[in-house]
Amino acid sequence: MSDQVRIEIDGQVFEAPRGSMVMQIADQHGIYIPRFCYHDKLSIAANCRMCLVEVEKAPKPLPACATPVSDGMKVYTKSPRALAAQKATMEFLLINHPLDCPVCDQGGECELQDLALGYGRSHSRYEQRKRVVADEDIGPLVSTDMTRCIYCSRCVRFTAEVAGEPELGIVGRGEHSAVRTALESALTSEVSANVIDLCPVGALNSKPFRFRARSWDMLALPGLALHDGVGSHLHAHTLRGQVMRVVPRENEEINEIWLADRDRFSYLGLERGRQLVPLVREEGELRPAGWDEALDRAAALLAETVRAGGPESVAVLASPSSSLEEGALLSRLADRLGVPGLDHRLWRDSGQVSTFPEPSLGQSVAAFAEPQTFLMVGCYLRHEAPVLNLRVRRSVLGGGCVHALNPCAWPWNYPVRSNPALGLEGLRSALAALLVTAQKLKDGPVPEGVEIEARGSPLDGEMLERMARDLGEGPATILVGETALSHPASETIGTLARLLAEATGARLAVVAPGANARGLHRLGVLPGGDGLRPFTPWAAPVRAHLLFGVQPEYDLLHPGRALAALARGQSVHVTTHLGPQSARHATVVLPLAAGFETPGGWMNLEGRVQDAHASVPPPGEARPGWKILRDLGRLLGGDEASFPDDFAALLELRSPLPPPRSGLPSTPLSTGSVSASRPEGFVLLRTRAPHACDPLLRHAPALQETAIGRRGATIGLNPEDARRLGVSAPHPRIEIRDDGGRRTVVAEVTVDPAVPRGHLHLPVGSPALLEVGTLDGQVVHVHAVADKIEVAAP
Amino acid sequence: MNQSALPERGLSEEVRRTLERSRAHYPEGEAGRRSLLLEALRLVQEERGWLDAEALEAVAAYLELPLVDVTQVASFYSMYELHPVGRHSISVCTNLSCHLCGGEELLAALEQRLGIRCGETTADGRFTLKKEEECLAACCAAPVLMIDHQYHERVRVEDVDRILESYP
Ligand code: SF4
Ligand code: FES
Ligand code: FES
Numbered sequence: 001m002s003d004q005v006r007i008e009i010d011g012q013v014f015e016a017p018r019g020s021m022v023m024q025i026a027d028q029h030g031i032y033i034p035r036f037c038y039h040d041k042l043s044i045a046a047n048c049r050m051c052l053v054e055v056e057k058a059p060k061p062l063p064a065c066a067t068p069v070s071d072g073m074k075v076y077t078k079s080p081r082a083l084a085a086q087k088a089t090m091e092f093l094l095i096n097h098p099l100d101c102p103v104c105d106q107g108g109e110c111e112l113q114d115l116a117l118g119y120g121r122s123h124s125r126y127e128q129r130k131r132v133v134a135d136e137d138i139g140p141l142v143s144t145d146m147t148r149c150i151y152c153s154r155c156v157r158f159t160a161e162v163a164g165e166p167e168l169g170i171v172g173r174g175e176h177s178a179v180r181t182a183l184e185s186a187l188t189s190e191v192s193a194n195v196i197d198l199c200p201v202g203a204l205n206s207k208p209f210r211f212r213a214r215s216w217d218m219l220a221l222p223g224l225a226l227h228d229g230v231g232s233h234l235h236a237h238t239l240r241g242q243v244m245r246v247v248p249r250e251n252e253e254i255n256e257i258w259l260a261d262r263d264r265f266s267y268l269g270l271e272r273g274r275q276l277v278p279l280v281r282e283e284g285e286l287r288p289a290g291w292d293e294a295l296d297r298a299a300a301l302l303a304e305t306v307r308a309g310g311p312e313s314v315a316v317l318a319s320p321s322s323s324l325e326e327g328a329l330l331s332r333l334a335d336r337l338g339v340p341g342l343d344h345r346l347w348r349d350s351g352q353v354s355t356f357p358e359p360s361l362g363q364s365v366a367a368f369a370e371p372q373t374f375l376m377v378g379c380y381l382r383h384e385a386p387v388l389n390l391r392v393r394r395s396v397l398g399g400g401c402v403h404a405l406n407p408c409a410w411p412w413n414y415p416v417r418s419n420p421a422l423g424l425e426g427l428r429s430a431l432a433a434l435l436v437t438a439q440k441l442k443d444g445p446v447p448e449g450v451e452i453e454a455r456g457s458p459l460d461g462e463m464l465e466r467m468a469r470d471l472g473e474g475p476a477t478i479l480v481g482e483t484a485l486s487h488p489a490s491e492t493i494g495t496l497a498r499l500l501a502e503a504t505g506a507r508l509a510v511v512a513p514g515a516n517a518r519g520l521h522r523l524g525v526l527p528g529g530d531g532l533r534p535f536t537p538w539a540a541p542v543r544a545h546l547l548f549g550v551q552p553e554y555d556l557l558h559p560g561r562a563l564a565a566l567a568r569g570q571s572v573h574v575t576t577h578l579g580p581q582s583a584r585h586a587t588v589v590l591p592l593a594a595g596f597e598t599p600g601g602w603m604n605l606e607g608r609v610q611d612a613h614a615s616v617p618p619p620g621e622a623r624p625g626w627k628i629l630r631d632l633g634r635l636l637g638g639d640e641a642s643f644p645d646d647f648a649a650l651l652e653l654r655s656p657l658p659p660p661r662s663g664l665p666s667t668p669l670s671t672g673s674v675s676a677s678r679p680e681g682f683v684l685l686r687t688r689a690p691h692a693c694d695p696l697l698r699h700a701p702a703l704q705e706t707a708i709g710r711r712g713a714t715i716g717l718n719p720e721d722a723r724r725l726g727v728s729a730p731h732p733r734i735e736i737r738d739d740g741g742r743r744t745v746v747a748e749v750t751v752d753p754a755v756p757r758g759h760l761h762l763p764v765g766s767p768a769l770l771e772v773g774t775l776d777g778q779v780v781h782v783h784a785v786a787d788k789i790e791v792a793a794p
Numbered sequence: 795m796n797q798s799a800l801p802e803r804g805l806s807e808e809v810r811r812t813l814e815r816s817r818a819h820y821p822e823g824e825a826g827r828r829s830l831l832l833e834a835l836r837l838v839q840e841e842r843g844w845l846d847a848e849a850l851e852a853v854a855a856y857l858e859l860p861l862v863d864v865t866q867v868a869s870f871y872s873m874y875e876l877h878p879v880g881r882h883s884i885s886v887c888t889n890l891s892c893h894l895c896g897g898e899e900l901l902a903a904l905e906q907r908l909g910i911r912c913g914e915t916t917a918d919g920r921f922t923l924k925k926e927e928e929c930l931a932a933c934c935a936a937p938v939l940m941i942d943h944q945y946h947e948r949v950r951v952e953d954v955d956r957i958l959e960s961y962p
Contacts, residue, residue, distance in 0.1 A: 166860035171869045182862040183847060 005071040010078060016069045023051060023065040026077065033077050034086055034115050036093075036200050037152035038065035041257060043161055048152050050093070050115065052085035053077045061085035083119075090119040093150050095126045097201070104148065106202030108215040112150060133178045138168075139186030140705035141193045141261060143210050149179050149203040155195040162258070164393050164413030165189040179203070188707040189413070190386040190690065193261045197247060208268055208702045209245040213237070218244055221615040224602055225263035226321045226515035226595040227697060228385040230254060230365060231604030232263055236596055236615040243267040243596055243616055254365050254604070260386035261706065262690065262697055269699030270594055275578045276620025279589035286583065291590075291621065295628075298546075298572040298588040299635035305544040305570065306337050315341040315537040318525055319549030320514020321694060322625065323600025324609070325647070327516065327523040328654045329629035330548060332642045336633055340528040341535050341542060344520040346555050347486040347513055347688070351536030356485070356494045358660050359518040361388075361605045362477060362507035368392055371399040372475040375467065375506070377497050378427055379481020380410045383690035383708070384511055385605075389413070403467045405430050407483060407685050408716070408754045408761060417470065418463050421756035424683055424778070426458045428489050431496045433457035438468040438503045447499055453492065468504065476506035482513055483687055486557050488778070511605060513688065515595075519603030522657050538565040545571040548625065549592060551695050553581040553773075554765045557686045560774035574628055577695040581770075590628055593618035594696055598625060599647060601654065609657070626650060681739065681781045682721075682760045686773075689713070692765035704766070713768035716752040716761030725784040727751070733785040736760070738775045745771040746785055804852045809837045813856070827857040835868055844875035872926070880915040880922040882961045885940045888926075891933035896951075900937050903951045907958070921961070 004015045009026055016025040021044065026033050036048035046066035053064045056074035061081060076082055094116060101107040133146040153170060156179065160166040167187055171180040181187065187195075195204050218237040223246075225232035232255035236243045246267050248259040278294030279286040289297070305313050316334050318326070322344065334342040348354070361368070368391035381389040396402055396414040404412070409421035422430050432453035439446045457464075470476070478501050484493045501508040512518070520526075527535035537545070538561040545566065550573075552562040559581075566585040573586045576594045583589075597618040601611045618624065626647065633643035644650050689712030691703040703709050715734065717727065727734060732749040747769060755761045760780065764773050805813075813834055820826035834853045839845050845868055854861040868874045875883075886892075886901040901912070904923060908916050913925035932938045935947030939957075946957055 160860070166862050169862035169866040171865055173870045173872075180862075180865075182850075182860075182865045 005069050005073075007069045007071075007073040007075065009075045018069070020069055021065055022053065022055075022062075022067045022069055022073075022075055025069060026064060026075075031077060033064045034119060035065060036111060036115075036150060037154060039154055039157075039198065041162065042154060042157040042198075045153050045157060048093075048150065049089045050086060052082065052089060054079045054082040054085075087119050087121075090116060091121060091125070094120060094124060096131050096147075097150060098130065098147055099124065104145070104202040105143075105205045105210055106148075106199075110202060111200035131175060136178075136180055136184055137186070138181055139192070139207075139707070140702040141207055141265060142187060142196055143205045143207040145203050145205070146178055147203075148201045150201055151177060151179075152200055154198040154200065155179060155204055158195055158198050159187075159189065159192070162194070162390060162393075163189040163191050164390075165192075167192075168195070186707055190262075190382060190708060191258060191260055191390065192706075193264050194248075194258050197257065206245055206264075208265060213239050213244045220247075222249055222612065223596060223615050224515070224610055224612045225255075225259065226602065227260070227262050227266060227694060228388075229359065229512065229515060229517055229605035230385050230387050231515065231602060231606075231608060231610050232259055232387050233610075234259060234263060236267065238616050241616050243270055252366070254608075255387045258387055258390060261708075262386075262700075262703055265700050265703050266696045267596060267700070268702055269577075269696035270596060270616075270619070272699040272701070273577045274594075274619050274622065275575055275589060275591040276622060277591060278621065279578075279586070281587045286586065286589065291623070294588055294590055295631050295635060298590065299632055301544060301570055301572060301587055302337060302546060302632075303636060306339065309541060309543050311338040311340060312541045313543045314339045314546065315535075315542045315544075316343075316546045317346065317537055317548065317550055317552075318342075318344045318520070319555070319694065320344045320346060320512065320517045320520060321595070321602075322516060322520060322525075322549055323598065323602055324516065324519045324523065324654050324657070325600050325650045326548070326625040326629060327520045327525045328650070329626060329633060329643065331524050331529060332638065333546075333629055333633050333636070334529075336636050336638050336642070340533055341537060342525055342529070343527055343535060343537065344514070344517065344525045345485070345512070346550060347482060347557055349486050349488050349490065349557060351534050351539070352491055353534055354494075354531050355491060356480075356510055357498070357508070358521045359510045359512035359605055360607060361511070362509045364606050365391065365604075368477075369394040369398070370475070371395055372477060373400065373470045373473070373506070374402045375471060375476070375478045375500075376402065376404040376406065377431060377478060377480050378406060378484025378487060378493065379404075379479045379511055380406060380408075380483070380687070381479065381481065381511065382410070382413060384482050384513065388511075388605075401470055403470065405434070407759070408752075408756060410754050418467060420459060420463070421754065422458060423756045423759055424487070424685055425456070426756075427483070427487065428493055428496070429454055429457040430459050431493060431500070433459055434464050434467055435496055435500045435503060437461070437464040438471065438500060441465070441468050441472065442503070444503060450496070450499070453496065471500070471504040471506050476504060477509050478504075478506045479509045479511050481511045485510075485512060486686070509605075513693065515604075516602045518605055518607060519601075519609070519657070522603065522660060523654075524658070538562050543569040544587075545569065546574070547571060547582075548574045548629075549576065549695070551575065551577060551579040551582065551698070553579040553770055554692065554698060554767070555694065557688070557764050558773075558776075559764075559770070560776050563774060574625065575695065576622070577699055591618075591620060591622035592628065593622050593624040597622070600626070601651070603657070681779045682736075682758060684775070684778055684780055685755070685759050685761045686764050687761070689763035689765040689769075692763070694765075698765060698767070709766075711750055711752075712763040713766040714748045714750040714763075715769070715772065716755040716763075717749045718755045718757045718759065719751050719753055721757055722749065722751045725782060727784045735783040735785050736772060736775065737781045737783075739777045739779050739781070741781075743775060745775065747772045805834075805838065805856050806841060809834070809841060810856070812837055824858075827859060828863075831857060831859065831864065831867055832871075835864075835874055839874060844877060844879050846876075872924070875922075878915065880919050882920060882942050883922045883924055885924040885927035885930065887928070887930045887932075887936070887938045887940075889929035889933075891929070891936040892938055895936040897937040899951060900939065900949055900954070903954055904939075907954055921958075 035051045046063045051064040052061035054076040135144045159168045220235040233249035233251040235249045277288045280289040393414045402416040404419045527533045570587040572588045574590045630643045691709040692698045737744045820829045854864040888897045915922040
């Protein structure tokens with residue numbers, strides 16, 4: 001039996017693979033069959049019946065989306081019988097659907113409205129009362145008008161199949177059916193808002209966008225998502241110079257048709273808390289200034305600090321989402337000043353030389369969907385790169401598998417083979433133990449120092465063996481993520497991961513935060529231009545800082561050190577949003593254009609350079625980063641060649657990008673003993689809060705109100721620790737004291753079984769946790785703040 | 795995201811034991827666990843009288859199924875009670891045959907006698923009148939009413955009091 005069959009659709013003959021559906025073949029050849037429930041990214045439900053077509057010899061019309069092709073089949077999509085069936089379906093659908101498109105937010109982009117135009121009657125024969133369905137609040141991102149629902153179940157299938165977080169269902173039966181969450185709760189997934197695009201009618205819409213504009217009034221401008229290194233494509237829908245909403249732009253190779261919630265709603269931060277004018281400090285106070293004055297002050301400050309204190313006295317720190325042009329200008333600016341202290345890796349904990357290879361995926365984004373073994377090392381991909389994680393989910397469903405080595409047992413949206421909560425120290429020793437196991441399995445030599453590192457590993461031999469075998473068999477990828485990159489022993493972890501990749505033949509992926517970590521690495525926005533130089537931005541001899549796109553109080557994992565340094569010295573803040581502590585310490589503030597407001601190129605983690613135009617002008621007097629850096633460069637004596645006047649010239653300067661560097665030295669592993677003793681008190685585990693990890697996100701209120709946002713504003717505490725401490729609902733709070741007992745802060749707690757005992761999970765980035773973030777040291781002491789009970793920590 | 799600790803109250807020992815035995819009759823893996831769902835819900839309902847959110851969560855956790863799937867199933871079948879019910883549940887058939895033979899009058903008489911409407915429970919918690927019962931598959935004996943899975947056939951309005959008396 002051949003794998004191809006010949007079918008005829010509307011008189012045209014096509015070859016089609018056996019097993020495919022009539023709808024798919026028709027789509028491939030541009031024959032349109034109306035549909036609601038069918039969606040090529042979802043399973044086939046065949047429950048709307050809009051796609052009924054006539055098939056020769058079949059007694060009744062058949063649904064094209066669920067009718068497999070067969071040899072010699074003749075299909076008529078527009079015959080009188082087919083049309084009659086489609087029109088009848090439409091009439092049934094409209095029986096209960098409100099006919100009030102003018103007041104519906106979906107009007108103008110509604111699949112039901114469009115098809116009703118083609119298949120509906122001009123007036124209804126149904127005169128009885130329509131049914132009404134009560135709305136449910138499913139969170140701050142998605143609005144509900146459930147009376148408009150046509151039960152296509154696309155949203156239900158999306159949450160179960162794509163998002164891997166089955167949260168929506170059709171509850172009830174017959175007339176009483178309604179799309180609902182299980183407990184009338186808000187959606188929790190990091191990609192939940194994609195149901196807005198999938199819903200063919202106005203039942204699920206964007207809540208922040210609700211009633212703000214009409215689809216036909218807006219311009220759809222292509223842009224890029226700048227909150228992780230995936231480089232998802234999007235459209236900014238703008239009206240009179242304002243971004244009204246963001247929707248995905250289809251790109252099969254990157255984000256397909258999906259967007260992470262944070263990429264979709266970060267635009268809300270464009271209008272809130274923006275720095276609109278330049279400021280300079282005079283007699284202790286910040287006051288508004290003109291651009292010329294502020295730029296002069298900034299340039300003079302930097303030049304004078306270098307003159308007086310030498311090149312080591314200035315540090316330049318840039319957001320990892322800065323564009324390639326901004327990166328190129330930043331490194332020229334540092335060159336101009338002769339300053340070696342330049343970095344974009346805000347997550348770094350130590351001033352040690354880094355031997356991490358350039359961030360990359362080791363393969364294309366699309367290849368992540370192929371069946372393979374993934375080992376997540378200090379990586380919670382779900383929050384770090386949500387859309388990439390959807391590919392991993394597909395890989396797992398297709399036969400791949402995932403092991404995770406993380407400090408916390410984060411909940412995944414697919415089955416994982418192992419997911420121990422290792423704590424901070426355990427991550428390092430477990431990885432070393434895995435390397436030992438992998439080498440032993442293949443009788444390879446165990447590199448020096450690894451056995452010592454592996455001491456105290458909390459994992460049992462069986463689990464390690466399983467991991468090592470899965471990694472060794474067939475294709476595999478080891479992902480080194482944010483928690484590994486920001487780990488106090490990140491260099492050791494990086495070396496171990498590299499050795500493990502060599503030992504098992506797995507690919508290494510370094511998933512660094514930010515939209516352009518790979519590009520900035522390539523351009524040399526690194527200490528000394530190559531990163532092979534120790535650099536501690538917050539310690540002497542640094543006396544002045546140039547911060548580009550950074551809110552130091554939130555964007556750094558250890559803001560305490562940074563704020564102390566800023567208080568001691570002088571600083572230039574080129575920023576979209578000025579944080580409260582920065583306002584206290586800044587010497588000069590230059591208002592920066594945000595993403596959506598600036599043209600530029602960004603290199604995603606797979607190494608693809610993508611350009612975007614500005615979609616809207618920056619507000620107030622804010623200027624695009626490249627102009628600010630160009631002007632600063634020229635004021636510092638730079639020439640036209642390095643700091644060109646127009647953007648086109650800059651593009652030429654940026655390309656071609658230098659080739660990736662190779663032959664990095666590796667960090668020696670410890671030869672002494674690693675202390676295995678547990679410190680007294682709680683270990684602070686810092687990770688970036690996924691909905692508050694850059695200035696724009698932080699200022700998007702809807703994102704802060706999601707489950708992820710709220711969790712990111714509270715401390716995570718293991719349930720047993722919570723019980724032992726007497727932390728009690730409904731608003732559990734704890735008092736945290738640093739090791740020296742100098743400072744005490746109070747914070748709200750989420751009891752989270754993912755957090756290991758003896759640890760406090762501190763999401764960094766939310767203003768609510770600023771105080772806790774500034775605590776110094778890794779170990780803290782904790783008390784419950786209850787109405788009466790107060791239980792002391794050991 | 796499991797942000798809060800799961801409730802530790804789960805299924806009773808007895809329900810667990812019964813389900814463990816039943817598992818053998820179903821295929822391995824998720825398909826089997828899904829098939830077991832109807833039975834699990836029935837057992838829990840028999841034990842607790844009705845299915846509250848906690849019961850649904852316990853069943854979902856035990857069978858490792860998404861809570862929303864359990865909710866969809868539990869809300870689909872009218873035999874599952876998702877709201878508190880009385881000690882005895884009365885279903886009056888008003889489908890075609892029973893309708894023709896006086897089912898509606900029977901229902902009206904019951905409503906009047908108990909002082910409640912369809913879907914409600916008497917104040918003393920003794921009876922619940924089930925909402926919208928469809929054909930009870932005993933058309934030859936219409937009109938039919940069912941109390942706690944016990945059928946009463948060819949019921950006349952004057953029989954109602956006597957029947958009710960036997961359900962304290
Ligand atoms: S809410 Fe929208 S997507 Fe979901 S079932 Fe209803 S019509 Fe379909
Ligand atoms: S599209 Fe085929 S039944 Fe809905
Ligand atoms: S109609 Fe009442 S039992 Fe069938």
